[in-house]
Amino acid sequence: MVSFMARRVAAALGTLFLSSVLVFLAVQALPGDVATQVLGKDATPDAVAALREKLSLDRPAWERYTDWVRGALHGDFGTSLVSGKAVGGEVSMYLGNSALIALITVLFAVTGSIALGILAGLYRDRWPDHLISTVSLVGMSVPEFVVATVLVLCFSVARPWFPAV
Template identity: 60%
Template sequence: MTLLIARRVALSVVTVLLATVLVFTAIQLLPGDAATQILGQNATPDAVATLRGQLGLDQPAIARFFSWLGGALHGDFGTSLVSHQSVGAEVGRALVNTSLLAVITIVVGITLALVLGMVAGLLRDKWPDVAISTIALVGMSVPEFVVATVLVLLFSITIPFFPAVVVAGQNATIAELLPSVTLPAVALIFVLSAYIIRMMRTSVIDVSDSEFVRTAVLKGNSLGRIVFKHILPSAMLPTLNVIAMNVAWLVGGVVVVESIFNYPGIGTLMIQSVQTRDLPVILLITVLSAVVFVVCNLLADLISIALNPRLRHSRSAR
């Protein structure tokens, strides 16, 4: 078990490093840089060259990357090329705002998806299953930006119940953000839950048809005991990976939803940083996104092993 965790952690570190290198390279291939974005198209070549020197952009790309990497390994992620503030502080403020949205989405979305998937699987081919499966298929088919736009049209314009955009800035408190977090959270929950519902439904149906569940029924076990002791633990195993992938997807999905609602989180900051070529901010957000992705997958594997001892023995035997 310890060896397995060590291998996965090592692979995770390599994954984060590769993601950082790829993003750094992609930004270098884009036309222009932070100096040209700050000064505008009418800037003289001398002014651009002077600002590039002040920002350190006149150094070779590989030297700038290893300089950033050396600082990052010591917890120093540099200074924003645009705001000249600490990148860690700037991203930290946006991360707090995104965490509020993400926690609501994960807690409500995953709980709702597991319950609905379980109900659909236990009542397959009946009207609750048909209704839940139809909603899940719609959620799987419609992109998050379409869901967000429809929610704005329905509940901000047609029925002006929720604000269409968030007017609070990056320094807003949680209390100031709560009234505006409903529609972004609903948009993310709708898409996040769809895949988990479908996977949970399929797993419940497969487990319900297995021999050990039929044996438990013949022994006269109560429905609650059969569901929570026999069906749910086994059905959760294949669903965990889907949950992990969808939580990791949330990092990308939140970028789109935050931009639509002008939510002052990581997604909005990422778009602004790409537009201004603010490379230190982009790199830190990339590191955070990659870490979330690998941690979600690692936790899914560990929970699967904990729920199914056969996986533990089979992997340790390799």
């Protein structure tokens, strides 16, 4: 059991590392310069150079990545270029609401899954079982962003019951 847990933790850490590297590289591959984007097209070359130095954009990418990882391990995720505030503070501001939504979602999912499982078991190899199995398979196969888009279209566009934030 301990070796299983160790393998799972190692796999999770490896996935987290690879994800962070891929996101960092994807951001580096974006066209344009961050300093120019922040200051605007009319910025002087000296102002752009000063901001690039302040944001450490004049250093190699691998140095910036390792600095970010060191900071992240200590809880410092850097400063938002949009708001100028600490990213950790920005994230923690919404963490409680996100946790509440996740908890409610889990409660609905577990309750619904148990009910549908019992129903499928009661009608094994008949149409309710096949319908539940098919809908479950389709539900697991469709990406979340597609489901989210359909829900926004249904509940914010077609029937404006909720705001599309």
